[in-house]
Amino acid sequence: xxxSEDVGYHTxxxxxxxxxxxxxxxxxxxxxxxxxxxxxxxxxxVGAMVCDVEVIDRIGRISLEARYxxxxxxxxxxxxxxxxxxxxxxxxxxxxERTYRIDYVGVDDTELHWxxxxxMEPFDIHDQGMDPLASHDPNxxxxxxxxxxxxxxxxxxxxxxxxxxxxxxxxxxxxMDHSWGPRGERGMRSMGWINANFGTDLAFQTIWSFDPLAIxxxxxxxxxxxxxxxGRVRGLTAGRIRAIRPxxxxxxxxxxxxxxxxxxxxxxxxxxxxVAQQPWACYSCSMPIxxxxxxxxxxxxxxxxxxENWPLDSLTGQGFEP
Numbered sequence: 001x002x003x004s005e006d007v008g009y010h011t012x013x014x015x016x017x018x019x020x021x022x023x024x025x026x027x028x029x030x031x032x033x034x035x036x037x038x039x040x041x042x043x044x045x046v047g048a049m050v051c052d053v054e055v056i057d058r059i060g061r062i063s064l065e066a067r068y069x070x071x072x073x074x075x076x077x078x079x080x081x082x083x084x085x086x087x088x089x090x091x092x093x094x095x096x097e098r099t100y101r102i103d104y105v106g107v108d109d110t111e112l113h114w115x116x117x118x119x120m121e122p123f124d125i126h127d128q129g130m131d132p133l134a135s136h137d138p139n140x141x142x143x144x145x146x147x148x149x150x151x152x153x154x155x156x157x158x159x160x161x162x163x164x165x166x167x168x169x170x171x172x173x174x175x176m177d178h179s180w181g182p183r184g185e186r187g188m189r190s191m192g193w194i195n196a197n198f199g200t201d202l203a204f205q206t207i208w209s210f211d212p213l214a215i216x217x218x219x220x221x222x223x224x225x226x227x228x229x230x231g232r233v234r235g236l237t238a239g240r241i242r243a244i245r246p247x248x249x250x251x252x253x254x255x256x257x258x259x260x261x262x263x264x265x266x267x268x269x270x271x272x273x274x275v276a277q278q279p280w281a282c283y284s285c286s287m288p289i290x291x292x293x294x295x296x297x298x299x300x301x302x303x304x305x306x307x308e309n310w311p312l313d314s315l316t317g318q319g320f321e322p
Contacts, residue, residue, distance in 0.1 A: 002097050002122035002124050002151050003097065004096045006122075007081065007082040007094040007096070008080060009044065010149065010180045015044050017045040017046050018043075018045065018183060018184040019043070019044060019045050019180075019182055019183070020041055020146070020180070020181070021044070021081055021179070021180045022177075022178065022179045022180070022183070023039075024038070024176060024177050025037065025038045025039075025100070025157070025176045026174050026175075026176070026305060027157050027161065027174060028174065028292055028303045028304075028305075029161075029168055029170070029172070030303055032168065033058070033275055033292070034055060034056070034057045034067070034163070034168070034276070035055070035056055035276055035305065036055040036068075036112065036161055036163075037053070037290075038051070038052070038053050039051070039052040039282055040052075040092075042077060042078075042081055044077060048073070048074045048076070048077055049076070049078065049086065050071075050072070050073050051070075051071075051072055051086055051090055052072075053069075053070045053071075053088075053106060053112075054070070054071070055068040055110075056276050056277070056278045056292070057276055058276055059274065059276060059277045061252070061278075061279070061322055062279070063279065067163055067164070068106070068108070068163050068164060070088060070106050070110075071281065072088050081094075082094040088104075088106070089104055089106050089111075090102070090103070090104040091104070097118070097122050097153075098117065098118030098121070098122070098153070098155075099116070099117055099118065100114075100115075100116040101114070101115055101116070102114045102116065108165075109164055111162050112159070112161040112162070113159045113160050113161075114158070114159040114161075114170060115157070115158050116157050116176060117156050117157075119154050119155060119200055119231075120153060120154055120228055120231075122151035122153045122178075123226050123233065123235075124151050125141065125142075125147065125150050125223075126141075126149070126150075130233070130235060131226070132235045132236070132237045133222070133224050133235070133237070140223065141207075141223060141224075142189075142191050142192075142208060142209050142224060143179075143189050143309075144188075145181050145182045146182070146189070147179055147207075148182065149179060150179040150180075150181075151179075152176075153175065154173060154174075154197065154203045154205060154228045155174060155175070155176050156171070156172070156173050157170055157171075157172055157173075157174055158170055158171045172303075173197040173198075173199060173203055174197060175304070175305070177193075185284070185285040187311075187313065188283065188286055188311045188313075189311070190210040190308075190311055190314070191208060191209060191210050191223075192206075192207070192208035192220055192241070192306070192308050192309075193207055193208075193305075193306075194206050194208065194241065194258075194293075194304070194305070194307070195304040195305055196270055196272065196293070196295040196297070196302055196303075197304050198295070198297060198300045198301070198302035199300075199302070201230050202227075202228070202297070202302075203227075203228040203302075204225065204227050204258075204260060204268065205225055206225035206236070206258075206260070207222075207224040207225060208220040208221060208223055208241060209223050210308060210309070212310060212315055213318065217240055217241075219242070219243060220241045220242075220243070222238065222240070222260075224236070225260065226262075227260065227262050227266075227268060234262035234263055234266070236260055236261065236263075239259065239260040239261060240258065241257065241258040241259075242256065242258075243255075243256055244256065249318070249321055250321055251289065251310065251320050251321065251322060253291065253306070253308070254274050255274055255293070256271070257269075257270070257271050257272075258272075268297060269297070270295055270297045271295070272294060272295040272296070272306070273293065274291045274292070274306070275292050276292035277289065277291040278290055285311060286310055286312055288308060288309045288310065289306075289307070289310065290306075291305065
């Protein structure tokens with residue numbers, strides 16, 4: 001169970017260099033085909049914080065195709081994780097585990113001002129009262145010890161974003177997360193973090209173990225997830241997902257097909273098409289692929305993010321292609 005104090009640090013007494021506290025916030029705007037995010041990685045063992053603010057609006061293969069990128073890896077560690085201002089112009093205020101305010105003033109006439117309001121209690125992947133697949137075995141987390149403690153939360157984000165002088169209003173349903181635990185940069189797991197959001201009444205969030213050397217439906221195995229329907233959270237008990245790739249050892253997905261089953265036995269079939277995408281250098285030891293996906297469920301259309309982590313230490317030399 002996640003409590004209000006869990007928005008702060010969980011630093012062990014004898015903290016090691018690889019201990020990490022992370023948070024991810026994002027928005028999407030369907031009409032300009034824009035997805036923006038703020039990613040934070042606190043490393044109390046070395047006294048530094050990573051802060052990544054990025055915006056993409058097209059399918060790209062190199063970082064230069066981003067609409068905006070401000071990625072700084074060695075910012076001073078704030079005294080408090082729930083309330084801070086960084087030298088890069090980002091301020092975060094967590095009122096509680098469901099309510100956040102993010103302000104950022106960057107460069108080249110770019111800024112964002114978001115209010116993040118959880119539409120549910122944070123989904124603790126290790127709480128058996130919430131998650132039918134909960135386990136205290138890190139190998140079952142989907143991301144190893146990096147998800148030793150982790151929650152996802154479907155949220156409504158409102159506010160504004162200005163990207164290189166062009167302003168947009170923000171009002172969308174998306175997913176934020178928060179993790180804490182050892183997160184080494186050697187032996188990092190391949191994994192998938194994928195969501196689909198259709199409105200405040202309907203959203204899905206999933207975590208998958210991921211075997212890039214497998215093919216089709218065998219690449220992903222459900223680790224955790226939920227359906228949020230009319231305010232009720234229904235943990236998932238089973239699921240399959242297939243990334244649609246051009247063939248061979250091609251890396252970048254063009255879409256997804258998913259079949260999810262919740263604890264009530266209800267089944268959901270979703271089909272998604274990638275509309276914006278970029279390799280995301282959130283860690284120099286891997287090549288995550290971040291995609292904005294346009295989803296269809298029955299007669300509903302929605303949007304969401306798909307993140308696939310491709311670790312370099314285990315996957316280089318395997319013959320993969322763009």
